[in-house]
Amino acid sequence: MSLLELHDVSMIYGSVKALQGIDLTVEKGEWLALMGPSGSGKTTLMNIIGCMDKASTGSIVLDGVDFTDVTAGNLTMLRRDKIGLVFQQFHLIPYLTAVENLMVAQYYHSMPDEQEALLALERVGLKERARHLPSQLSGGEQQRVCIARALINYPMLILADEPTGNLDETNAKLVLEFFQQLHREGHTIIMVTHDPKVAELAERCIVLEHGRIANRKDRRIVCREEEVS
Amino acid sequence: MFWEMLKGALVRQSRKMFMVALTIALGVSLTTAMLNVMLDVGDKVNRELKAYGANITVIPRAASVLRDVYGIEASSGKTGQYLQEADVGKLKTIFWANNIVAFSPLLETKATVGSDDITVVGTWFNRQLELPTGEVVATGIKELKSWWTVEGNWINDADIKGAMVGSTLARKLNLRIGDSVEVALPGGVQRETLTVQGIFNSGGAEDDQIFVTLPFVQQGLNLPGKIGKIEVSAITTPENELARKAAHDPKSLSLKEWETWYCTAYVSSIAYQIEEAVGDSRAKPVRQVAESEGTILQKTQLLMLLITGLSLAGSALGISNLLMANIMERSREFGLLKALGATDRDVLLLTLTEIMTTGLFGGIAGYFLGLGFAQIIGHNVFGTAVAINAMVIPWVIISVILITLVGSLPAMRMLLSLRPAAVLHGR
Numbered sequence: 001m002s003l004l005e006l007h008d009v010s011m012i013y014g015s016v017k018a019l020q021g022i023d024l025t026v027e028k029g030e031w032l033a034l035m036g037p038s039g040s041g042k043t044t045l046m047n048i049i050g051c052m053d054k055a056s057t058g059s060i061v062l063d064g065v066d067f068t069d070v071t072a073g074n075l076t077m078l079r080r081d082k083i084g085l086v087f088q089q090f091h092l093i094p095y096l097t098a099v100e101n102l103m104v105a106q107y108y109h110s111m112p113d114e115q116e117a118l119l120a121l122e123r124v125g126l127k128e129r130a131r132h133l134p135s136q137l138s139g140g141e142q143q144r145v146c147i148a149r150a151l152i153n154y155p156m157l158i159l160a161d162e163p164t165g166n167l168d169e170t171n172a173k174l175v176l177e178f179f180q181q182l183h184r185e186g187h188t189i190i191m192v193t194h195d196p197k198v199a200e201l202a203e204r205c206i207v208l209e210h211g212r213i214a215n216r217k218d219r220r221i222v223c224r225e226e227e228v229s
Numbered sequence: 230m231f232w233e234m235l236k237g238a239l240v241r242q243s244r245k246m247f248m249v250a251l252t253i254a255l256g257v258s259l260t261t262a263m264l265n266v267m268l269d270v271g272d273k274v275n276r277e278l279k280a281y282g283a284n285i286t287v288i289p290r291a292a293s294v295l296r297d298v299y300g301i302e303a304s305s306g307k308t309g310q311y312l313q314e315a316d317v318g319k320l321k322t323i324f325w326a327n328n329i330v331a332f333s334p335l336l337e338t339k340a341t342v343g344s345d346d347i348t349v350v351g352t353w354f355n356r357q358l359e360l361p362t363g364e365v366v367a368t369g370i371k372e373l374k375s376w377w378t379v380e381g382n383w384i385n386d387a388d389i390k391g392a393m394v395g396s397t398l399a400r401k402l403n404l405r406i407g408d409s410v411e412v413a414l415p416g417g418v419q420r421e422t423l424t425v426q427g428i429f430n431s432g433g434a435e436d437d438q439i440f441v442t443l444p445f446v447q448q449g450l451n452l453p454g455k456i457g458k459i460e461v462s463a464i465t466t467p468e469n470e471l472a473r474k475a476a477h478d479p480k481s482l483s484l485k486e487w488e489t490w491y492c493t494a495y496v497s498s499i500a501y502q503i504e505e506a507v508g509d510s511r512a513k514p515v516r517q518v519a520e521s522e523g524t525i526l527q528k529t530q531l532l533m534l535l536i537t538g539l540s541l542a543g544s545a546l547g548i549s550n551l552l553m554a555n556i557m558e559r560s561r562e563f564g565l566l567k568a569l570g571a572t573d574r575d576v577l578l579l580t581l582t583e584i585m586t587t588g589l590f591g592g593i594a595g596y597f598l599g600l601g602f603a604q605i606i607g608h609n610v611f612g613t614a615v616a617i618n619a620m621v622i623p624w625v626i627i628s629v630i631l632i633t634l635v636g637s638l639p640a641m642r643m644l645l646s647l648r649p650a651a652v653l654h655g656r
């Protein structure tokens with residue numbers, strides 16, 4: 001059984017068809033890159049998979065749970081238990097230290113555990129900065145805290161929407177190395193990116209265009225062209 | 230973790246919360262000040278009313294019967310019954326003479342000025358009265374109506390052509406100090422010309438009247454030596470059961486009770502002694518005076534209450550704006566909490582606790598600030614210190630809770646409608 005199955009998913013905002021007839025299957029342990037021009041519906045799709053929004057139509061099954069018709073409250077619970085989110089704009093709580101930011105995620109999931117949170121920071125190489133506020137960390141460091149936070153509750157699926165979009169090359173490299181390590185450990189990752197070098201690291205690449213998944217030929221062109229460039 | 234988050238939010242962004250606390254403090258300080266002043270000034274005025282306000286009116290016995298039976302106000306002399314001006318001094322011969330602080334005879338009549346019917350009152354203004362004991366006391370309405378504000382001068386009792394005009398009437402007739410006013414008394418053939426010496430403001434019905442010397446009215450009505458009533462201001466002891474029993478019927482008292490009553494400065498025993506001293510008179514406690522002053526007090530308190538309410542509403546509005554801005558600024562933070570699995574209830578609880586804690590600090594600061602304001606108001610407006618009343622504290626607590634809750638309502642509503650997907654991917 002696949003980890004994630006989307007069937008004929010559409011999202012309509014008034015007159016804007018942000019997504020139309022999306023069919024997508026993601027296997028456990030897979031790293032999927034999601035590409036496409038601005039406004040093609042990448043974030044919209046991530047929001048639906050991440051249980052942040054409900055699709056207008058279509059069915060979504062995550063880890064055997066069909067959440068096509070769940071209530072908003074249950075969607076929150078699903079997200080909390082199964083999804084780890086990494087954002088382009090890190091979104092750390094500004095008045096909490098790095099370790100406290102991780103503990104908040106533990107708190108709303110189950111129980112805060114400082115030791116575990118410190119270990120998680122150590123994994124992303126930020127043990128020394130655990131007591132620093134986000135404003136005292138560099139962008140790359142903030143994003144690493146973010147990734148540590150996304151992992152802290154052992155999610156089934158890690159969703160990263162342009163995680164390197166706000167980082168310089170060195171920091172982007174550090175973060176991507178970490179994603180590679182996660183992939184090797186068997187985590188399932190869906191990552192939105194504009195950068196073909198980043199997409200190259202993924203096992204599979206799909207391209208969205210006007211809310212649809214582009215056909216195989218186009219996809220090869222986009223991915224390869226981007227691989228070349 | 231909840232407390233760590235709360236602490237972080239309060240301590241590490243204390244400047245923003247300080248503004249909220251300040252707004253609450255201002256609202257609360259006004260509430261504290263107003264309530265303290267209100268309660269204390271109420272007490273003070275009440276005490277003063279008890280000491281000086283229980284005035285007594287002495288009227289002819291016949292007039293009193295008419296008034297009691299037919300409800301006719303007999304002071305204008307229509308009944309043809311009068312007191313003797315010569316008896317006025319006898320007031321100061323009673324057992325409680327020292328408690329009588331001011332008194333004045335009055336003789337009232339209707340008169341016409343131009344085409345208007347008005348009331349003219351003859352009285353003593355500031356008379357040096359020689360008592361049978363040889364002692365001289367100063368009395369008259371200058372003592373009796375000490376709260377009047379007078380523009381110009383009080384009349385000299387020898388100035389028979391002088392007049393003091395009530396402020397409302399003066400405005401109506403367009404009279405100024407030094408103007409002449411022609412008055413026609415009933416029965417009098419020719420008009421008398423009076424000079425306006427003073428214009429007074431009493432805050433009561435007298436503002437529509439003209440006050441003149443007693444002889445002027447007595448001569449005009451051809452009633453030499455007669456007066457309609459005497460107004461008396463006496464310091465009295467608060468009423469108790471005995472006083473009420475005696476006021477009902479002094480004859481129902483036992484001898485011992487009667488002695489106690491007679492030798493206590495109850496308004497009823499003073500009135501009784503006045504009746505003994507002044508022939509054919511009826512002395513009655515006048516409640517209207519105390520009541521009208523009570524009404525003024527009530528109105529002042531109402532005004533203060535209104536100001537308190539408005540200042541509370543104002544600070545609730547201010548808080549509401551500040552919190553709205555604060556939540557809007559932090560919308561990503563709350564969106565993130567929701568994305569991490571926080572329910573609406575979790576987020577509301579966190580922000581409300583944050584706001585309430587801020588409110589607590591603001592409220593405490595505001596309370597002490599308000600005590601300071603109360604003293605400033607007390608000294609500037611009432612000329613005395615204002616006593617601190619513990620009764621205010623529960624009201625302050627209620628008002629803090631009320632303004633913070635009402636003030637945070639719009640922000641809470643916004644929090645509930647906040648969708649994490651909308652704020653977290655905002656560019």
Ligand SMILES: Nc1ncnc2c1ncn2[C@@H]1O[C@H](COP(=O)(O)OP(=O)(O)OP(=O)(O)O)[C@@H](O)[C@H]1O
Nearest residue numbers: 013016017018036037038039040041042043044045
């Ligand atoms: N809440 C919304 N209301 C109305 N239209 C929306 C809403 N969210 C997204 N859209 C529209 O849906 C389309 C897809 O938006 P989406 O954010 O998914 O694009 P994207 O592929 O993530 O673009 P980018 O690369 O710029 O992030 C856009 O045309 C956008 O304007």
Ligand SMILES: [Mg+2]
Nearest residue numbers: 042043044654
């Ligand atoms: Mg996007």
